[in-house]
Amino acid sequence: xxxxxxxxxxxxxxxxxxxxxxxxxxxxxxxxxxxxxxxxxxxxxxxxxxxxxxxxxxxxxxxxxxxxxxxxxxxxxxxxxxxxxxxxxxxxxxxxxxxxxxxxxxxxxxxxxxxxxxxxxxxxxxxxxxxxxxxxxxxxxxxxxxxxxxxxxxxxxxxxxxxxxxxxxxxxxxxxxxxxxxxxxxxxxxxxxxxxxxxxxxxxxxxxxxxxxxxxxxxxxxxxxxxxxxxxxxxxxxx
Numbered sequence: 001x002x003x004x005x006x007x008x009x010x011x012x013x014x015x016x017x018x019x020x021x022x023x024x025x026x027x028x029x030x031x032x033x034x035x036x037x038x039x040x041x042x043x044x045x046x047x048x049x050x051x052x053x054x055x056x057x058x059x060x061x062x063x064x065x066x067x068x069x070x071x072x073x074x075x076x077x078x079x080x081x082x083x084x085x086x087x088x089x090x091x092x093x094x095x096x097x098x099x100x101x102x103x104x105x106x107x108x109x110x111x112x113x114x115x116x117x118x119x120x121x122x123x124x125x126x127x128x129x130x131x132x133x134x135x136x137x138x139x140x141x142x143x144x145x146x147x148x149x150x151x152x153x154x155x156x157x158x159x160x161x162x163x164x165x166x167x168x169x170x171x172x173x174x175x176x177x178x179x180x181x182x183x184x185x186x187x188x189x190x191x192x193x194x195x196x197x198x199x200x201x202x203x204x205x206x207x208x209x210x211x212x213x214x215x216x217x218x219x220x221x222x223x224x225x226x227x228x229x230x231x232x233x234x235x236x237x238x239x
Contacts, residue, residue: 046074062191065126072119073097079113081188085172086181088115095120123185127177131156135176142167152178159190 052071056064070080079099089096095115115123134151138144149164160178163171172181179185 047071060191061126061129062186062188065122066186068122069115069119072122073113073115075113081184081186083185084182085174085179085185093117124175124177126185127174127179130159133157133160133176133178137176139171139173145171148178 049071052067056067059067066077066080069075069083070077073080075097079097082099083097087097087099089098094117097113097115099111099113132155134148134155137148137151139148145164145167149161152158152164153161157177163169163178163180169180170182171178173179
């Protein structure tokens with residue numbers, strides 16, 4: 001063995017790496033219940049409902065709805081992020097989400113996620129976050145979509161109106177709310193935009209109602225630099 005390695009001009013480092021790989025490849029896996037040096041770790045259990053409820057008031061609209069749906073359906077975070085209406089069978093009282101891509105897809109095993117009444121209410125409540133949609137409309141053609149778009153625009157649901165006016169995109173309704181069945185229900189870009197809008201409004205409010213120490217020093221310094229005879233009381237004559 002040593003002579004063959006020397007003749008092949010293989011270094012000791014390469015020999016050790018290959019030997020380690022062969023040793024690991026031929027090593028038998030651990031068996032359940034067998035006595036060995038490695039200890040069994042504690043199984044990961046579900047988070048308590050009280051802890052989840054305590055965090056909901058501190059989350060934004062998107063995260064709160066995603067957490068509620070994930071907890072109620074016992075699904076993975078990635079599956080909630082990729083939830084699309086076209087993959088949800090809403091024929092019965094209990095909806096069934098059958099994602100195209102999931103963890104056991106390579107085994108050709110269906111993995112339906114059941115969406116009960118509480119999870120459905122969470123999804124519908126998320127769609128109603130911008131206000132109630134107008135009633136009495138049905139998507140029946142391009143003309144009807146444009147008429148609906150004007151009504152939804154007046155109701156303050158601008159996102160629904162934009163979807164209706166994009167005649168190339170398929171649309172469906174959930175509790176009167178317009179959604180794109182091919183798009184994910186939860187949009188990280190929209191969530192980030194909402195957070196930036198709230199942060200900008202808060203900054204404008206703080207700037208309007210508060211004057212910081214730097215501004216106070218600047219105003220005081222400007223008053224000191226202006227000569228006294230240049231300062232005139234209000235209502236006095238002069239240019």
